[in-house]
Amino acid sequence: KRYKKINENTRPVWLIATQPRIFVNFFISFYIFRK
Known part of the structure; x- marks a missing residue:
């Protein structure tokens, strides 16, 4: 769960x-x- 939350926050990077x-x-x- 914690790993998923971190992954969600760092997905763009x-x-x-x-x-x-x-x-x-x-x-x-x-x-x-x-333009």
Whole structure:
């Protein structure tokens, strides 16, 4: 239970650390969409 709670809180950091390409693609898409 405690581990799950910590994992939930650190999910964004975990995704960026494990899937940097997805984060970069999302950031570029968001940047283009704003522009």
